[in-house]
Each structure stands twice: as C-alpha cells, then as structure tokens.
Amino acid sequence: xxxxxxxxxxxxxxxxxxxxxxxxxxxxxxxxxxxxxxxxxxxxxxxxxxxxxxxxxxxxxxxxxxxxxxxxxxxxxxxxxxxxxxxxxxxxxxxxxxxxxxxxxxxxxxxxxxxxxxx
Amino acid sequence: xxxxxxxxxxxxxxxxxxxxxxxxxxxxxxxxxxxxxxxxxxxxxxxxxxxxxxxxxxxxxxxxxxxxxxxxxxxxxxxxxxxxxxxxxxxxxxxxxxxxxxxxxxxxxxxxxxxxxxxxxxxxxxxxxxxxxxxxxxxxxxxxxxxxxxxxxxxxxxxxxxxxxxxxxxxxxxxxxxxxxxxxxxxxxxxxxxxxxxxxxxxxxxxxxxxxxxxxxxxxxxxxxxxxxxxxxxxxxxxxxxxxxxxxxxxxxxxxxxxxxxxxxxxxxxxxxxxxxxxxxxxxxxxxxxxxxxxxxxxxxxxxxxxxxxxxxxxxxxxxxxxxxxxxxxxxxxxxxxxxxxxxxxxxxxxxxxxxxxxxxxxxxxxxxxxxxxxxxxxxxxxxxxxxxxxxxxxxxxxxxxxxxxxxxxxxxxxxxxxxxxxxxxxxxxxxxxxxxxxxxxxxxxxxxxxxxxxxxxxxxxxxxxxxxxxxxxxxxxxxxxxxxxxxxxxxxxxxxxxxxxxxxxxxxxxxxxxxxxxxxxxxxxxxxxxxxxxxxxxxxxxxxxxxxxxxxxxxxxxxxxxxxxxxxxxxxxxxxxxx
Numbered sequence: 107x108x109x110x111x112x113x114x115x116x117x118x119x120x121x122x123x124x125x126x127x128x129x130x131x132x133x134x135x136x137x138x139x140x141x142x143x144x145x146x147x148x149x150x151x152x153x154x155x156x157x158x159x160x161x162x163x164x165x166x167x168x169x170x171x172x173x174x175x176x177x178x179x180x181x182x183x184x185x186x187x188x189x190x191x192x193x194x195x196x197x198x199x200x201x202x203x204x205x206x207x208x209x210x211x212x213x214x215x216x217x218x219x220x221x222x223x224x225x
Numbered sequence: 226x227x228x229x230x231x232x233x234x235x236x237x238x239x240x241x242x243x244x245x246x247x248x249x250x251x252x253x254x255x256x257x258x259x260x261x262x263x264x265x266x267x268x269x270x271x272x273x274x275x276x277x278x279x280x281x282x283x284x285x286x287x288x289x290x291x292x293x294x295x296x297x298x299x300x301x302x303x304x305x306x307x308x309x310x311x312x313x314x315x316x317x318x319x320x321x322x323x324x325x326x327x328x329x330x331x332x333x334x335x336x337x338x339x340x341x342x343x344x345x346x347x348x349x350x351x352x353x354x355x356x357x358x359x360x361x362x363x364x365x366x367x368x369x370x371x372x373x374x375x376x377x378x379x380x381x382x383x384x385x386x387x388x389x390x391x392x393x394x395x396x397x398x399x400x401x402x403x404x405x406x407x408x409x410x411x412x413x414x415x416x417x418x419x420x421x422x423x424x425x426x427x428x429x430x431x432x433x434x435x436x437x438x439x440x441x442x443x444x445x446x447x448x449x450x451x452x453x454x455x456x457x458x459x460x461x462x463x464x465x466x467x468x469x470x471x472x473x474x475x476x477x478x479x480x481x482x483x484x485x486x487x488x489x490x491x492x493x494x495x496x497x498x499x500x501x502x503x504x505x506x507x508x509x510x511x512x513x514x515x516x517x518x519x520x521x522x523x524x525x526x527x528x529x530x531x532x533x534x535x536x537x538x539x540x541x542x543x544x545x546x547x548x549x550x551x552x553x554x555x556x557x558x559x560x561x562x563x564x565x566x567x568x569x570x571x572x573x574x575x576x577x578x579x580x581x582x583x584x585x586x587x588x589x590x591x592x593x594x595x596x597x598x599x600x601x602x603x604x605x606x607x608x609x610x611x612x613x614x615x616x617x618x619x620x621x622x623x624x625x626x627x628x629x630x631x632x633x634x635x636x637x638x639x640x641x642x643x644x645x646x647x648x649x650x651x652x653x654x655x656x657x658x659x660x661x662x663x664x665x666x667x668x669x670x671x672x673x674x675x676x677x678x679x680x681x682x683x684x685x686x687x688x689x690x691x692x693x694x695x696x697x698x699x700x701x702x703x704x705x706x707x708x709x710x711x712x713x714x715x716x717x718x719x720x721x722x723x724x725x726x727x728x729x730x731x732x733x734x735x736x737x738x739x740x741x742x743x744x745x746x747x748x749x750x751x752x753x754x755x756x757x758x759x760x761x762x763x764x765x766x767x768x769x770x771x772x773x774x775x776x777x778x779x780x781x782x783x784x785x786x787x788x789x790x791x792x793x794x795x796x797x798x799x800x801x802x803x804x805x
Contacts, residue, residue: 173317177305181316185309195303196400196463201446201454207395210382218571221346224330225295 137161226572227284229274230564231267231334232291232353232556234327236419238267239557239636241585242274243564246577248361250277251585251636253557255757259764261805262420263757266333267560273587282338289567291559292350294330296377298323300399308464315466346571348563350376351527355393357562358526358551359386360569363579367549368518369393370510373527373556374404374419383514386524389569389576394517400463401454403506404529406445409460410499412468414492415482419528420805426534427670429500430714432493436477437501443476445502451510485804488669500534507535511543521546526562530554530695531638533718537697540689552583552693553637561636582726583693584643586634589762591780597762598779604788607781614729617778618736621649621746625775626663628751630765631729634758639694640750641720642675642730644758644765646774648747650674650707659709659749662773665799666754671718674710675748677734678721684745685719694720694748707745720748755802771798 120128141161144154188195213220230241233254241251250273255261257269275281301319305312326333331345348356354371365388372381380402384393397403407425408418416424447453457463461470474480482492511523523545530536531554540548551558568574598605608616620627629645640646646663648655650672660668673694682688684707687698697718700711710717724731738744751759753772759765762779769777769784770792777784 169321170317173320174313176320177310177313177316181302181305181309181312185306188306195307196457197398197454198307198400198457199454200456201448203448205448205450206397206401206446206452206454207450208398210379210384210393210396221289221348221567221571222344223295224293224347225299 226286226568226574227278227280228564228568229271229285229288229338230291230560230562230567231271231288232559232563233266234264234294234330235556236262236264237555237557238264238270239553239560240267240270240274241560241564241636242278243561243568244278246565246568246574248561248564248580248585250274251553251561252587252634253553253636253757256586256634256760259757261755261757261802266337268337271337277587282341285338285341285343287343287567287572288334288338288341288345289563290330290334290345290347291353291556291563293347293377294327296349298328300375300378304400304463312464315464318466346563346567348566349379350559351379351382351396352391352393352566353559353562354526354551354554355382355384355386355391355524355562356566356570357553357558358524358530358549359391360389360565360576361551361561361580362386362522362524362549364522364524364547364549366520367522367524368514368520368545369524369526370514370530371525371527372403372507372510372529374408375399375402380404381510381527381529383510383517385518385520389573391566391570397452400457400460403453403503404527405460405462405468406455407499407503407529407532409462409468409473410495413473413477413481414496415484415486417484417805418468422528423531424667424670425496426500426532427712428488428493428496429534430497430712430716431669432490432495432497434498434501435494436498439476440498440502441505447506447509449509450513451506451508452513453506500532503529503532504535504538507532508538508542511539511545515544522549523547524549524551526551526554526558528555533695534697534716536695540696547689548696550693550695551637552580552635552639552641552695554695555638557637581692583636583639583641584633584727585636586643587760588633589780591782594762594780594782597766598782598784601766602790603766603784604790605779605782605784608783609781613778613781614732614736616783617647617733617776618740620776620783621647621737622740624649624652624655626655626659626773628765628769628774628777628779629730629733630751630759630762630777630779634760637693639720640748640758641692641694642722642727642748644751644760645675645748646751647733648672648709648749649741650710650745650747651741651743653708655709655747658773659747664749664753665772671712672710672747672749673718673720674707674745675720675722675730675734677731677738677744678723680738680744681719681721685717687719687721690721690723691719692721692723692726694718707743709747710745753802755804767792767798 228243238254242249252270254267254270255263351371355369378398379396382396459473627647684704685698
C-alpha cells in the first residue's frame, strides 16, 4: 500500500468519526502543534511561558479531579471496610501495655535478596 | 570495590562514595545546588563524589539507596485509609510526586548514572541510619539506637553491631514518633519543620519545663523501656498538611506562633517542656538498650541524634561509657549508611578504619582560589603555612570576625573548621554582632565553641571527645570568661579539636590561646540564615562581601573587607534564601 493510499484511508476514517470525537481530536492536535511550534521556534519566549503556565493550570485542575475520584472510589471503601472491621492500620489505640517496642522482623527473602527489592 | 550510596526525595539529599570500605567522598546536594535541605536527586553530589574518586558511573560495582520506597508508599496508603476523609489534602498533594518520581527510583538512578548496569540495592531507612553510625565508629561491638521522624514504618529502632554485621531487634512504628513529636512543637513554635528543630533546642534553656507533666500524661504514654505511644488526637501530621491542629492549640491555650513574630515566656516554656520530654524518652531508651544488650558502647543516628543536649545526658546519666554519634546523623548520612551496608553487611567485607573527621567534601587548591579572587578584582595577601594560623589568630583576638575556608568541606550539618565563621568568645557583645550583623538570624540563638581537645575538660564539664559538635556540656565555673559561647544555662555545644583530625584548625586555636590564654574560639557555620553552608570560593566570597564579616581567609589568601572593591550584584541577596 502506498503512502497516498494510507493517508486516503486515514482521511476516510477521520471523516467517519462522531462530531465530538473530531472536536476533541482537533483540539489535541492543535495543542500538540502549538507546543511543538513553541519548542522549536520560540522556546524562551514570554508567550511560551504563558502558554506553559496555562496548560499546567489546566493539568492541575484535572489532576485534582482525577485524584479526588481515585481517593473516593479506592480509599473510601477500604476505609469503610476497616472501620466496620474495627481495624486500625496505624495502631492509634491508647498505650496500655508495658511496651510499645515491636519486633523488627527480618525480611523472609534474606538480606541480599531483600536488598534487591524496594519492599 | 566502588559503592555509591544515595539518599534523596525527602530532605537533605546526599551522595557518598565508598572505595574498598573507606568513604572517599560524601556531600549533601544542598551545598552544590545552593538550595537549603535540597531533596531532589543529588545529581551534583553524585558527580562530585565520582570525580573525587576519579571514576565514572561505569566503574561502580553497586549503588545503594537509603530506604525502601514501596514500603514507605504502603505506609502512606495505610495512613490515607486510616484517616479517611481527613487525609484528602495530603493525598492530593503527595500522590502526584509519588506517581511522577518516588515510585521510579531505580529508573531515575539508571538514567542519572548512565551507562551504569550494575545492581541497585535498597536498605531499610533505619538500617541505613544504623549502618551510618556503626560502621564508621571506632567500636568493634556496640549497641545502636536510631531515632528520627519516620522511615518506612519505623520511627525508632535499636540493635547491636558486631564486626561487619548489624542486627536490629525492635522498633517503634508510625505514627508514634519522637522526631515527629518534636517537629510538631517546632511547627507550633513558628519554626520550619525538618529544618529548625535545633532552634527549639536552643530556645529551651530560656524557659521552664512547666508543661512537662501535662505533656507526659496527656500527649504520650511513655513506658519505662523508652517505648511510647502518642495520643494522636493532638496531632495532624498523619492526615493533614500541618503538624498540629486545634486540639493541640487548645492544649497550650492559643494558636501556633506566627513565624518571625516576637517570642514570649510562653514559647520559652513550651520549648523547655518538649526538650525535657525528648531527653526523658531518649534516656529511658538508652537505659533499656543497655539492659537488653549489656553493652557499654552506644552508636546513635537519625535526626533526633542531632539533639546534642539529649546526647550529653546519655553519656552522663546512662550506663553507657562511650558514645558515637554520626556527624551527618540525619537523612544525608543515610547515603554513607547504605553504602556501608551494601559493602560490609551484604558483601561481608571487613570494616575499614573508623572516622576521625568529617571533612569529606570538595577542596579547592590555592591556584583555583587565586584565579577566582583575581577574576573578582579582590585584594588579598598571601601568607605562608607557618604564618596562616598565627595571623588569623591575631585577627580574631583583635575582635574581628573571620570567614575561614580551608581544605575539604564538612559532611553533615555542622561546620567544623572547614567552612566556618570564627570570632573571639571573650567578647560579650560578639553573640549579638554575629547574630544580627553577620548571620542575620534570631537573637536568642547561641554560638558553639571549638576547643583544643587536650584543654576541653579544663574548660568544660566533659571527659570525652566531641569532635562533631554533638555533645553539650557545662562551662566550668571558674572559666566563664567566654560569654559569647556560654548559653543562658551555662552550657555550650562544643567541638573538641585534635591535631590529628584538623592540624591547621588546631594550630589556629593554639595560637589564639598563646595570644589570649583562652584555648576556645567561636565556630559557627559559614553562611547566612537560610543559606546552605558555603562550598566554593565563590560562595565564600559572596557571603563575606554581603555580610559584615571583617576578614576572609581562603586557603593561604587573607582578605580584609576594607580593601575590597564593592560587590556588583543585580539582585538583593536577601531574596535568594528562604528563611529557615
């Protein structure tokens, strides 16, 4: 298949996409092209700094939204389950025993194998 | 065998290079990046230690990282679950950093150390602390105590080191932490957490520990063996973005002190109280460890081991006869610890010689210094080896403040005569002069003395060495003619100097004694408030010119402020450093 054929097929597929997908794709392509343009043509310009700040601000909002969802959907139910099971992962109950020292458990893998892992 | 140790991504990142069991170089990133307590990957420090050893990353046999990131991540997730929904703010702030950086430590190390292909090994945080003090100590066998804010889960641990092996027996786990308890008070008193804890220690002697009993009964449950649990209703560090909240404020009858505001007796008393609590916990821990191990030598590390008042009490009031505290007891020292752990414990290699000094950072030859000074148009005199100590001692005895830049930079938070500001301790006004006109810091802060080791017990109530300025002792009653280094309770955080560890610095103090009869000088770090200690001749010259220091001694070059051309700067340097 020639390059022309491939481009033609791609064009047909794009035309067939739903309108909202086309809008999103156009937006993403525009952002990508502007970013590339700034990077290669005016990497130290004030306009690029302003552009970067703007994109970062949008990113920060989206990060907050996504993390909020993750927090509620993942941390929330586990926390609820722990509360129902009356289990405190932090052992915050008042100290009553003669000691709060806990045994330092050596890693079951052995020192050298354990050192190869981050856990 | 070359082992690189790295500590980073929390605070005070650092790198250390071990060759055949001997630390060739160790350096905190902040000294090179000029960003206080820099937590980023120590790119510059790694580059420096490799250069000092004359090797490239390809020549490394192993790289060690000072903690276990996934265990730390597990602790954080557990904390979020346990404190839901109050932990949302903390979760939102921490997760992007973890996802972007902290979960990818091996990839980051490989990228930074290209083309290194060898193993990357991880030690537990408190094992790194334990290794950092035991393997460089002069003891073949010793008890080990590590106490800090938090590592993975452990906040304190103890064990025994013997030969090239370390075994940790027990630990206290998050959120019950002596380091974080102290930091909570640091925050409440209006100081910066993980940075200004030593200010609380310095503030304590001005107050009375009137809250001691209340703290001991309400805020923590302390056992006879030094273990404890905190009453977490007073603290918010487990779920929030601050250390304390309303309950803590209610306990002390008011909100936290605003930074840089006036301090009253209330703040002094709170500082005195938490300092006494800290000492009580450490003393009980030490006594228990002695009882458990039967050993009379103790090695200490972790941020709390920088509490030299507590250290002084450990050596005076517990059965331990000898104490070694790692000079970089905080997280920076973890780089040395993990490198030793990899080499000695995992590699089963014999131990190298004990540390006799902490001069492990960059040094600059006279030719480099001269080149720099000439480029600045600085006016200087060159003095010979023989004259250097005598001339500088004379300048100090004349009431001048001297920037002293000699040899290799110190590793750890203390200036020990490599990058120091020196002055005459006999002048009662010198403390205010140094605080206000040179260091630009709070007036209450004391200055530390350097004393000839062979004269230390004559001037201070101490019968052991304190080479790293990590012990506090009382100034002897008949010797209180050194008001600038005598704190309000007649104590001093002293450094004992030996000819073997620091010949030129020793000679300088000896010359000062010849002139004045006092074998003691003021030694404070060569920096201004908020600035990392100077590293290069450029840093030193800038600090000298920006402050009211009278003289600068860089290698064999002596500069007088009066002779210098004005400094050309296009920024106000006071805006460069965030206040600590």
